[in-house]
Amino acid sequence: xxxxxxxxxxxxxxxxxxxxxxxxxxxxxxxxxxxxxxxxxxxxxxxxxxxxxxxxxxxxxxxxxxxxxxxxxxxxxxxxxxxxxxxxxxxxxxxxxxxxxxxxxxxxxxxxxxxxxxxxxxxxxxxxxxxxxxxxxxxxxxxxxxxxxxxxxxxxxxxxxxxxxxxxxxxxxxxxxxxxxxxxxxxxxxxxxxxxxxxxxxxxxxxxxxxxxxxxxxxxxxxxxxxxxxxxxxxxxxxxxxxxxxxxxxxxxxxxxxxxxxxxxxxxxxxxxxxxxxxxxxxxxxxxxxxxxxxxxxxxxxxxxx
Amino acid sequence: xxxxxxxxxxxxxxxxxxxxxxxxxxxxxxxxxxxxxxxxxxxxxxxxxxxxxxxxxxxxxxxxxxxxxxxxxxxxxxxxxxxxxxxxxxxxxxxxxxxxxxxxxxxxxxxxxxxxxxxxxxxxxxxxxxxxxxxxxxxxxxxxxxxxxxxxxxxxxxxxxxxxxxxxxxxxxxxxxxxxxxxxxxxxxxxxxxxxxxxxxxxxxxxxxxxxxxxxxxxxxxxxxxxxxxxxxxxxxxxxxxxxxxxxxxxxxxxxxxxxxxxxxxxxxxxxxxxxxxxxxxxxxxxxxxxxxxxxxxxxxxxxxxxxxxxxxxxxxxxxxxxxxxxxxxxxxxxxxxxxxxxxxxxxxxxxxxxxxxxxxxxxxxxxxxxxxxxxxxxxxxxxxxxxxxxxxx
Numbered sequence: 001x002x003x004x005x006x007x008x009x010x011x012x013x014x015x016x017x018x019x020x021x022x023x024x025x026x027x028x029x030x031x032x033x034x035x036x037x038x039x040x041x042x043x044x045x046x047x048x049x050x051x052x053x054x055x056x057x058x059x060x061x062x063x064x065x066x067x068x069x070x071x072x073x074x075x076x077x078x079x080x081x082x083x084x085x086x087x088x089x090x091x092x093x094x095x096x097x098x099x100x101x102x103x104x105x106x107x108x109x110x111x112x113x114x115x116x117x118x119x120x121x122x123x124x125x126x127x128x129x130x131x132x133x134x135x136x137x138x139x140x141x142x143x144x145x146x147x148x149x150x151x152x153x154x155x156x157x158x159x160x161x162x163x164x165x166x167x168x169x170x171x172x173x174x175x176x177x178x179x180x181x182x183x184x185x186x187x188x189x190x191x192x193x194x195x196x197x198x199x200x201x202x203x204x205x206x207x208x209x210x211x212x213x214x215x216x217x218x219x220x221x222x223x224x225x226x227x228x229x230x231x232x233x234x235x236x237x238x239x240x241x242x243x244x245x246x247x248x249x250x251x252x253x254x255x256x257x258x259x260x261x262x263x264x265x266x267x268x269x270x271x272x273x274x275x276x277x278x279x280x281x282x283x284x285x286x287x288x289x290x291x292x293x294x295x296x297x298x299x300x301x302x303x304x305x306x
Numbered sequence: 307x308x309x310x311x312x313x314x315x316x317x318x319x320x321x322x323x324x325x326x327x328x329x330x331x332x333x334x335x336x337x338x339x340x341x342x343x344x345x346x347x348x349x350x351x352x353x354x355x356x357x358x359x360x361x362x363x364x365x366x367x368x369x370x371x372x373x374x375x376x377x378x379x380x381x382x383x384x385x386x387x388x389x390x391x392x393x394x395x396x397x398x399x400x401x402x403x404x405x406x407x408x409x410x411x412x413x414x415x416x417x418x419x420x421x422x423x424x425x426x427x428x429x430x431x432x433x434x435x436x437x438x439x440x441x442x443x444x445x446x447x448x449x450x451x452x453x454x455x456x457x458x459x460x461x462x463x464x465x466x467x468x469x470x471x472x473x474x475x476x477x478x479x480x481x482x483x484x485x486x487x488x489x490x491x492x493x494x495x496x497x498x499x500x501x502x503x504x505x506x507x508x509x510x511x512x513x514x515x516x517x518x519x520x521x522x523x524x525x526x527x528x529x530x531x532x533x534x535x536x537x538x539x540x541x542x543x544x545x546x547x548x549x550x551x552x553x554x555x556x557x558x559x560x561x562x563x564x565x566x567x568x569x570x571x572x573x574x575x576x577x578x579x580x581x582x583x584x585x586x587x588x589x590x591x592x593x594x595x596x597x598x599x600x601x602x603x604x605x606x607x608x609x610x611x612x613x614x615x616x617x618x619x620x621x622x623x624x625x626x627x628x629x630x631x632x633x634x635x636x637x638x639x640x641x642x643x644x645x646x647x648x649x650x651x652x653x654x655x656x657x658x659x660x661x662x663x664x665x666x667x668x669x670x671x672x673x674x675x676x677x678x679x680x681x682x683x684x685x686x687x688x689x690x691x692x693x694x695x696x697x698x699x700x
Contacts, residue, residue: 037417038567063544067662076385106651108632125544128565153546156670179374188382198386
């Protein structure tokens with residue numbers, strides 16, 4: 001279907017023109033390019049960043065500046081610690097616990113050298129075709145040329161990248177903070193900048209199923225009952241006080257667990273530790289049992305109807 | 307494409323020259339410069355935007371917007387959320403047309419997953435998107451009146467916006483934050499009788515447009531306050547990344563719904579006109595939005611007529627993992643072009659999300675635009691640029 005392919009063909013043509021111009025002007029500085037979904041990514045060398053944007057601006061005449069920002073390719077330490085979240089790549093590395101403390105990097109289209117990248121997007125207005133340009137920043141200094149002289153809109157975007165990542169845009173008219181207060185320390189969008197809310201409380205989405213409370217977990221109740229039976233056959237029926245010292249900790253815990261479960265069930269056995277003065281434990285499971293019974297009755301009714 | 311940049315550039319130069327001449331006449335009165343803080347708490351700022359203005363008499367020498375009083379770090383928060391949870395954040399960026407900001411993110415995720423919502427879902431998505439635009443534009447028309455001294459229209463706007471908000475509420479359950487879009491489709495189908503209700507609401511919205519036009523457009527005070535003030539030439543607008551109705555008011559004939567890359571939305575099945583205005587001043591921005599409000603209702607009617615039957619959700623895995631890759635999707639939101647650059651590393655959540663918001667670019671042009679204007683005009687210019695704080699401070 002040539003009609004359906006036409007827009008993509010148009011884009012491919014414009015992108016080819018861009019690559020040809022890059023070849024002509026900064027041929028040795030283009031490190032990689034990638035095409036997908038009718039879109040183009042080009043990675044250029046750091047020292048050719050300004051030139052590359054200049055080619056797009058003046059040679060190609062694309063005038064619509066969309067955005068500029070940075071990427072930190074380090075894997076998020078807060079997220080990689082949580083097992084069921086994160087990429088396929090690091091799920092493999094998680095199987096073998098990370099012995100080395102070196103931060104791991106991931107990568108996107110056209111690859112990256114090192115941790116930080118600046119990327120920007122420029123569109124051509126009549127055709128609506130765009131390109132994403134990327135460049136790597138070297139760790140000490142994180143310097144890159146400012147493109148605010150080519151696109152005036154880059155001014156604020158570079159100020160944002162400066163405060164959020166700590167990049168140094170050489171030649172920027174006034175590189176100062178945009179959003180953050182002047183005294184703010186750190187660069188929030190770096191992956192190693194801790195997100196306080198996540199430090200205090202783990203990501204809630206990580207838990208698909210809420211863990212069963214101890215007093216409702218059948219396995220734990222069984223174990224507790226078994227322990228109780230063992231303790232009873234061992235001699236003392238008085239519980240933890242008379243237990244031998246070696247298994248004390250374990251038996252203690254189990255006995256407590258059992259007592260709790262019994263209290264919840266509302267069983268008034270003589271061996272239940274007396275909760276002196278406290279409010280008698282409310283039979284929490286009565287409601288559950290009643291619900292179960294009701295549902296069973298309904299089921300029977302329904303079957304009877306049929 | 308009709309860009310008459312030289313025309314408007316020339317107009318601007320002439321305007322500044324006239325002002326300079328006037329200033330020369332007044333030279334005998336020695337004036338002292340003054341620095342004035344507009345905001346952070348100020349009615350014109352739609353929230354808390356601070357603008358530091360240097361004044362010479364009543365004329366602005368330079369202006370420096372200071373955003374960040376409402377910065378919530380959404381780009382950082384996106385990194386610790388999964389794809390379904392991000393829509394709750396994106397709702398809170400442009401809160402007057404919040405359904406619209408959900409869409410580009412999910413489209414980017416769908417592009418990476420190589421799935422597409424079913425036809426019906428695409429139509430409903432587009433209808434709700436258009437309703438978001440309408441709600442936003444109605445409020446703009448009222449708000450614009452307030453900025454130039456007419457108090458009445460804002461009350462009409464708040465009253466008449468309810469027609470649209472009620473529709474959005476009955477379909478999605480949320481008046482302002484629908485959180486209705488899902489990867490691969492929508493949460494629910496439309497309720498019974500919604501289509502007819504929507505049609506009658508569109509008639510009411512058309513009446514609103516007429517009413518606003520009658521109240522404001524022909525008013526001589528409005529004309530005085532808005533014609534030839536705050537002129538933004540097309541060249542400058544493009545360099546600053548100004549988009550949407552603001553760009554079209556500068557004569558840039560560009561609408562992503564018509565000219566953008568093909569998205570899984572239903573605009574391709576509709577026929578509408580993209581309005582532009584050559585002047586690029588306050589009046590042009592007001593006029594373009596008024597015309598677009600009418601076009602938007604037209605689009606909604608066409609979509610309602612063509613609404614197909616079928617499922618509203620495509621097959622997606624229960625735990626959504628987006629394959630490794632990068633995608634950038636931009637849509638024509640009420641405030642301008644909103645885009646999400648999503649980088650996925652194959653996990654349940656985006657590795658990095660760059661949110662390109664229209665208001666950010668819109669406000670970044672204020673230092674350029676404010677030079678040499680009178681202080682009350684600055685208020686009118688800010689009103690006509692129409693930004694929303696949540697959209698600047700992501």
